Amino acid sequence: MFSIAVSKRRIGFELEVAIEVPRPGVVALFGRSGCGKTTLVNIVAGLVAADQARIAIDGVVLEDSLLGQRVPAHRRRIGYVFQDARLFPHLDVRGNLRYAQRRASRVPARIGFDQAVQLLGLEALLRRRVHQLSGGERQRVALGRALLAQPRLLLLDEPLAALDAARRDEVLPYLEMLRDELSVPMIYVSHQFEEVLRLATHVVLMEQGRVVVQGGLDDISLHPRLRAIVGPESVGAVLLGRIENDGDGRLATVCIGENVLSVPMRAARRGAMVRVQLLARDIILATSRPEGLSVRNMLTGRVSRVSGDDADTDLVQVDVGGAHIMARVTREATAALGLRGGLRVWVLVKAVSIRGHAFAGGASLEVLKSSIGMGSDAAQ
Numbered sequence: 405m406f407s408i409a410v411s412k413r414r415i416g417f418e419l420e421v422a423i424e425v426p427r428p429g430v431v432a433l434f435g436r437s438g439c440g441k442t443t444l445v446n447i448v449a450g451l452v453a454a455d456q457a458r459i460a461i462d463g464v465v466l467e468d469s470l471l472g473q474r475v476p477a478h479r480r481r482i483g484y485v486f487q488d489a490r491l492f493p494h495l496d497v498r499g500n501l502r503y504a505q506r507r508a509s510r511v512p513a514r515i516g517f518d519q520a521v522q523l524l525g526l527e528a529l530l531r532r533r534v535h536q537l538s539g540g541e542r543q544r545v546a547l548g549r550a551l552l553a554q555p556r557l558l559l560l561d562e563p564l565a566a567l568d569a570a571r572r573d574e575v576l577p578y579l580e581m582l583r584d585e586l587s588v589p590m591i592y593v594s595h596q597f598e599e600v601l602r603l604a605t606h607v608v609l610m611e612q613g614r615v616v617v618q619g620g621l622d623d624i625s626l627h628p629r630l631r632a633i634v635g636p637e638s639v640g641a642v643l644l645g646r647i648e649n650d651g652d653g654r655l656a657t658v659c660i661g662e663n664v665l666s667v668p669m670r671a672a673r674r675g676a677m678v679r680v681q682l683l684a685r686d687i688i689l690a691t692s693r694p695e696g697l698s699v700r701n702m703l704t705g706r707v708s709r710v711s712g713d714d715a716d717t718d719l720v721q722v723d724v725g726g727a728h729i730m731a732r733v734t735r736e737a738t739a740a741l742g743l744r745g746g747l748r749v750w751v752l753v754k755a756v757s758i759r760g761h762a763f764a765g766g767a768s769l770e771v772l773k774s775s776i777g778m779g780s781d782a783a784q
C-alpha cells in the first residue's frame with residue numbers, strides 16, 4: 405500500500421493531490437502537460453520540497469510534515485527513470501548495472517543481477533558502451549539500473565517520450581513484464597493514453613494540479629473529462645475480460661461478463677486477462693436486431709446515458725450486462741432513433757477496430773481481478 409498526500413504552491417500553480425493505492429501495480433499519472441505530474445513525482449522522490457506532505461509506502465513513512473519527518477532523497481530507496489536514460493557514459497552496461505547494485509549492497513536484495521538482466525533482455529548488451537546503444541536499449545538499461553537499487557517504489561517519468569513509435573513498442577513489453585513479474589509498485593507518468601492502456605492498474609487523471617478522478621481504467625475511460633485530454637477520436641470504453649479461445653493468434657474470443665467479443669490479438673493465451681478498448685467512434689447502434697451483417701461483434705444492452713459531446717454529436721453509454729460501452733452518434737441520429745435512458749439497443753463493432761492488450765499474470769492480475777470482484781480462480 406502506498407499513500408501520498410501533498411500540497412505545493414508556486415506562482416500561478418497549485419498542486420493538491422491525495423492518492424491511496426492498496427496493492428502493487430502501476431499507478432499511471434495521466435494528464436496534460438503542465439498539470440503537475442513531474443512536480444508530484446519529484447516530491448515523492450524527495451527532490452522537490454512540498455509545503456505539506458505525507459508520503460508512506462508499505463507502512464514506511466518517507467515524509468510527514470505534521471510530525472516534522474523527512475527522509476532525504478538518497479535514503480528513500482526510490483528508483484527513478486527519466487525521459488533520458490542518464491547512464492554513466494564511461495561505463496559499459498554491466499558497469500552501470502553493477503554500480504546500482506553496489507550502492508544497494510546493504511539492502512536485502514529482492515531483485516538479483518541475473519534476474520534483472522534476463523527480465524530486460526540485456527544479456528547481449530552487457531559489454532556495450534552507452535554510445536553503442538539505441539534509445540530503447542538505453543531505457544531498458546536505465547530500468548535495470550533502477551531495479552538493482554532494490555527500490556521500494558519505481559518512478560517512471562515519461563520513460564518512452566524521447567523514443568519513436570517503433571522503439572516505444574520495443575520497450576513497452578518489458579515494462580509489462582516488470583509489472584507482471586515483480587511486486588515493485590510503480591508510478592508511471594505519461595500523457596500517452598496508449599501507454600496508460602497497456603500498463604496501468606490504477607489511473608490518476610490530473611488537471612491543473614488536482615486529481616479529477618482516480619480508479620480503474622474501466623471507470624476512468626468513461627469519465628467526461630478524459631475527452632479533453634485524449635481528444636474526441638480516442639474516447640471509448642476500456643473493458644476487462646478473459647480470453648476464452650486464442651483464435652490461433654488472429655481473432656481471440658474474449659469474455660467480458662456475459663458478453664463475448666472477437667478481438668484481433670497476436671499473443672493471446674487462453675485464460676489470460678485482457679483489456680479491450682472500444683473507441684466510441686467505431687460503435688454503431690441499432691434499435692432493432694440487425695440481420696445479414698459482416699460485423700462479427702454484436703451485443704445487446706440498454707442505454708444508460710446520453711450526453712452532449714460537441715455541437716453536433718452525442719455520447720451514448722450502453723450497459724451491456726454490467727459492462728459499459730460508449731458510442732458517438734450524431735445528434736440527428738439520437739433524435740431519429742429516439743435514444744434515451746432505458747431503451748434497448750444493439751451494439752455493433754467491427755473486430756478490426758478493437759484493440760486488446762493481455763495482462764500476463766502476476767501482481768497486476770491480482771490487482772485487476774480484485775478491482776472487478778473476481779475470485780483468484782477466475783483466470784484458471
Ligand SMILES: Nc1ncnc2c1ncn2[C@@H]1O[C@H](COP(=O)(O)OP(=O)(O)OP(=O)(O)O)[C@@H](O)[C@H]1O
Nearest residue numbers: 414416417435436437438439440441442443444595
Ligand atoms: N522549477 C519550477 N519552478 C517554477 N515553476 C515550475 C517549476 N517546474 C515546473 N513548474 C511549473 O509547475 C507546473 C507543473 O509543472 P510539471 O512539470 O509538474 O507538469 P507536468 O504535468 O509534469 O508537465 P509535462 O507533462 O510537460 O512534463 C507548470 O505550470 C510549470 O510551469
